[in-house]
Each structure stands twice: as C-alpha cells, then as structure tokens.
Amino acid sequence: MSELYPWPGNYETGNPESPVAVITLSDDFDFEGDKVAIWGPMKTENLGIEKVVANVLSNPNIRFVIVCGEEIRGHRSGQTVMALIENGLEENGRIKGSEGAVPYIENISLEAVERFREQVEVIDLLGETSKEKIEKAVERCIDKDPGSFGEPYTALKIETREETVLETDFALHSSLKISPWGKISSMEEK
Amino acid sequence: MFSFTQEQRTYDLEGIHVGGQPGVHPTLMVGTIFYEEQFEDPREEQEKAAELIHQQDKLSQRTSIPSLVDIFIYEKNEIEWKVDFALENIDGVFSLDMPESEVRIEVLNHLKEIGALENVIYNSFNLGVTEKEIETLKENPPKGAILLGYNPQKNNTQGRVDIIKDGGALMEKGLLPLAKDAGVEYLLLDTAATPFGEKACESLRAVPVFKNEFGLPTGCSLHNTVESWKWLDEYESEENIFRTLDASIDNLPVLLGADFIYYGPIENAGLALPNMAMVDKLMAEGAEDYFGAEISEEHPHKSL
Numbered sequence: 001m002s003e004l005y006p007w008p009g010n011y012e013t014g015n016p017e018s019p020v021a022v023i024t025l026s027d028d029f030d031f032e033g034d035k036v037a038i039w040g041p042m043k044t045e046n047l048g049i050e051k052v053v054a055n056v057l058s059n060p061n062i063r064f065v066i067v068c069g070e071e072i073r074g075h076r077s078g079q080t081v082m083a084l085i086e087n088g089l090e091e092n093g094r095i096k097g098s099e100g101a102v103p104y105i106e107n108i109s110l111e112a113v114e115r116f117r118e119q120v121e122v123i124d125l126l127g128e129t130s131k132e133k134i135e136k137a138v139e140r141c142i143d144k145d146p147g148s149f150g151e152p153y154t155a156l157k158i159e160t161r162e163e164t165v166l167e168t169d170f171a172l173h174s175s176l177k178i179s180p181w182g183k184i185s186s187m188e189e190k
Numbered sequence: 191m192f193s194f195t196q197e198q199r200t201y202d203l204e205g206i207h208v209g210g211q212p213g214v215h216p217t218l219m220v221g222t223i224f225y226e227e228q229f230e231d232p233r234e235e236q237e238k239a240a241e242l243i244h245q246q247d248k249l250s251q252r253t254s255i256p257s258l259v260d261i262f263i264y265e266k267n268e269i270e271w272k273v274d275f276a277l278e279n280i281d282g283v284f285s286l287d288m289p290e291s292e293v294r295i296e297v298l299n300h301l302k303e304i305g306a307l308e309n310v311i312y313n314s315f316n317l318g319v320t321e322k323e324i325e326t327l328k329e330n331p332p333k334g335a336i337l338l339g340y341n342p343q344k345n346n347t348q349g350r351v352d353i354i355k356d357g358g359a360l361m362e363k364g365l366l367p368l369a370k371d372a373g374v375e376y377l378l379l380d381t382a383a384t385p386f387g388e389k390a391c392e393s394l395r396a397v398p399v400f401k402n403e404f405g406l407p408t409g410c411s412l413h414n415t416v417e418s419w420k421w422l423d424e425y426e427s428e429e430n431i432f433r434t435l436d437a438s439i440d441n442l443p444v445l446l447g448a449d450f451i452y453y454g455p456i457e458n459a460g461l462a463l464p465n466m467a468m469v470d471k472l473m474a475e476g477a478e479d480y481f482g483a484e485i486s487e488e489h490p491h492k493s494l
Contacts, residue, residue, distance in 0.1 A: 073264040074289025101289040106342040185195035
C-alpha cells in the first residue's frame with residue numbers, strides 16, 4: 001500500500017475518506033477530524049505548492065482543494081495554486097498566470113501536476129477567514145463528492161543530486177582548488 | 191582563512207566598503223524592518239521603526255561593523271510612505287525588499303520621480319523578473335541591486351551560478367548581464383538561502399564559488415533557513431532561540447568569504463553585530479598574519 005501524505009510539511013490530517021483538503025495560507029485553522037482529509041498553511045509559491053500537489057495525489061479520495069485564509073503577501077501562494085489548477089505550467093516550469101514572486105514547479109513531474117489538476121477542483125475562498133464560512137464550503141464539497149479518483153499516485157521528488165565523489169582532488173566544489181597556502185582559484189588555472 | 195586569486199571588487203556605499211579579499215573589510219550587516227507582523231499598524235508605528243534604526247546605527251558605531259537597513263514593501267500603496275520614511279530616517283544608502291515584480295516596477299518609477307534612485311539597493315533582481323521590469327530598470331536603474339542566485343530547477347551551486355551568469359535553462363540571459371545592461375552600478379550577489387532538505391548547504395558552498403567566478407561582493411541571508419526549520423515551531427514564542435540561531439548561522443558564510451549578510455529582523459542587531467565583530471576580528475587577524483593583508487581602518491580588528 002502506498003504511503004499517505006509522503007512529503008513532510010506543516011499540516012494536520014483528519015479523515016482520509018474525506019474528499020476535502022484545505023489550504024489555510026497564512027492562517028491557522030483547525031477542523032473536525034471527520035470532515036477534512038488534510039489541512040494546513042502554505043507559505044511559498046514554489047516548494048509549498050509542490051508539497052500540496054504530492055500529498056493530495058497520495059490520497060485519491062481528495063477531490064476538492066479549498067484555498068482560504070489571508071494571502072501570503074509577496075509570494076501570492078493562494079493565487080498561484082489556483083492558477084496552477086486553472087492553467088497548468090509553461091514549458092520552463094513557470095505556473096501560468098501566477099502573480100507570485102518565483103512561481104516555479106521543478107521538483108515534481110509534469111505528469112504529477114497534470115494528474116493533480118484533473119483530480120481536484122479548486123474552491124476559491126481566498127481572503128476568507130471566517131471558520132464558519134469555510135466549514136460550510138467543506139460541507140458543500142462533501143455533498144457533491146464525486147468519489148475516489150482511482151489508485152493513489154506517488155509523486156517522486158525529482159532529484160538533481162550531483163554524484164558524490166569520495167576520492168577526489170578538489171575541496172569545496174569541483175570548480176575550485178585551494179592551494180596548500182590557502183589560495184582559492186579556478187580548477188583550470190595553473 | 192582563504193584568499194582568492196581572482197581580483198575582488200570592492201564598492202564604496204557612501205563610506206561603507208563591501209567586497210574584497212576575506213578579512214580586509216568588516217562584514218556589512220543588513221537588518222530588515224517592516225517585515226510581516228513586525229508591527230500591528232506599521233504606518234502608525236514609524237517612531238518605533240526609527241528607534242530600531244537608531245539602535246542599529248549605535249551598534250555599528252560601537253562595533254565598527256557597518257550596517258544598512260532593508261525595508262520591506264509588499265504592496266503598491268505602501269511605496270510612498272515607506273520611501274519617505276527611509277529618506278527621512280536614513281543617511282545614505284538603504285535596501286528596499288520587494289517580493290513582487292509589479293511593486294518593484296512602481297518603486298523604480300517613484301524613485302525616479304523623486305530623484306532617489308541613487309539611494310537604493312534593489313532587493314532583489316531575481317528569476318521572477320518580467321520583461322516590463324527589465325525595461326523599467328533600463329530607464330530607471332537603481333544605484334545597486336542584490337542579484338539572487340535562486341534556481342528552483344537546479345538548486346546546487348552550479349545552478350545558482352547559472353542563474354547569475356547566463357540564466358541556466360530558465361532565463362534567456364543571466365541576472366548579471368541583465369543588471370549590467372540596465373546600468374546598475376553596485377552588483378551584490380546573494381547565494382539564495384534554501385530550507386533544510388532543499389540543498390541548504392549549497393548556499394554556503396556557493397559563497398567562495400561566486401567570489402571566484404565573478405569577483406563581486408557576495409552574501410546571503412541564512413536566517414531564512416533557520417526560520418523555515420519546522421521543529422522550531424514548538425519554540426515559536428521563544429524569540430531568544432531564533433535570535434541566537436539567526437546570529438550564529440551568519441558566522442558560516444563569513445568564514446567562507448562572504449562580504450555581506452542580511453541578518454533578518456532589525457531587532458536582532460544587538461546580537462548580530464557584536465557576534466559579527468567577533469568573527470570579523472578573527473578573520474582579519476588570519477588575513478593579516480597569514481596573507482599579509484592590509485586591514486581597513488574602520489574595523490573591529492583595530493577598534494575593539
């Protein structure tokens with residue numbers, strides 16, 4: 001069985017059968033355990049969104065993502081996650097239509113992003129901080145739950161790790177050499 | 191500890207020297223003001239803000255560690271009063287921290303209008319730059335800019351170099367040639383702090399690599415790495431823990447040759463500046479004793 005919510009982050013979990021995930025942006029809300037599957041704040045318009053995508057994909061029962069709470073100023077993470085679901089990615093990984101500072105998805109595959117976009121419907125409550133209103137939206141989502149999206153999808157993190165070299169003649173970085181006298185220069189310099 | 195064979199550029203920011211060989215000039219410390227949640231009503235609490243700047247200035251005089259103020263501007267409607275505040279309360283150069291491109295564009299236009307482009311370090315020129323912003327920068331270049339080496343596609347040291355040098359796979363041109371073309375005079379390189387688990391240590395490794403590659407003043411703001419460390423959430427209310435860790439993590443890039451540090455909330459000047467005086471004193475002794483470097487006059491090496 002695949003792991004539920006495999007990417008670490010700042011989130012709480014409730015009923016895995018629930019069709020609802022709630023992104024609370026800069027606010028902290030708590031929800032009754034049986035109504036919401038996963039909820040938590042989301043600070044950044046790049047790494048934060050990647051965590052949401054990966055964790056939502058791990059639970060195909062989640063069919064709605066409610067975006068609520070005060071927007072993250074500067075990052076515009078709420079607007080950006082909605083733009084991702086609405087528009088997808090440009091070729092270089094930039095989220096189309098995002099107003100955020102550096103809205104790039106780079107650690108997760110395009111296939112995963114497209115599946116996320118198909119799996120969930122976004123509920124725009126950006127700026128909403130009334131817990132009562134958010135809970136009503138949760139109820140409405142539960143009422144129109146279309147059922148599971150199928151098998152869980154495990155989004156692997158794309159690693160760009162450089163090959164580790166244990167026996168080498170460089171220190172710090174492959175472009176640098178440090179002389180026995182402490183002088184740093186480029187590797188190609190004599 | 192080290193010295194670079196590549197010539198190292200030093201800028202004179204109205205009497206503050208930043209850059210050069212490690213140990214020669216004290217580290218420039220930049221404290222941030224008007225960050226999110228610092229004040230309940232920032233516009234009404236400008237006196238408190240001015241007092242914090244005054245405290246940082248006093249510590250700079252006492253320690254010989256130079257400092258600048260970094261002012262957060264999130265929204266367009268904050269531009270006018272925050273720039274006015276800076277001009278009224280700060281002698282010389284200050285840094286404006288503007289996460290959104292649209293805000294940065296408006297700021298440049300406003301600075302041009304009031305004749306204050308010469309006072310500003312633009313923070314930051316980064317991957318999120320738009321065509322419109324580049325055009326505005328060419329028309330209204332600020333005196334200086336922080337060029338941020340953040341590369342979400344390839345966040346190892348080489349990826350960070352690429353964003354500065356040629357844009358890597360994400361930009362058509364690198365931030366350095368773009369800033370030079372725009373006519374920005376002071377080019378300060380930021381190795382881009384990333385959270386633990388996202389190649390955080392590459393922000394350190396990139397310090398000597400940037401200095402060797404570009405010969406320009408280089409720094410970073412590793413307090414961001416501390417503040418995104420999740421286990422510390424349980425100590426959220428214990429400011430001393432954050433302030434201590436914020437100050438101590440700044441020692442590491444300086445050991446590797448960093449010239450400036452964005453140390454985070456300006457309230458932490460009382461820890462951050464004396465801490466840096468200690469590190470700089472050690473670095474200066476090493477540079478003088480071992481490399482025969484001539485240490486600058488305004489330096490804790492001589493004054494403390």
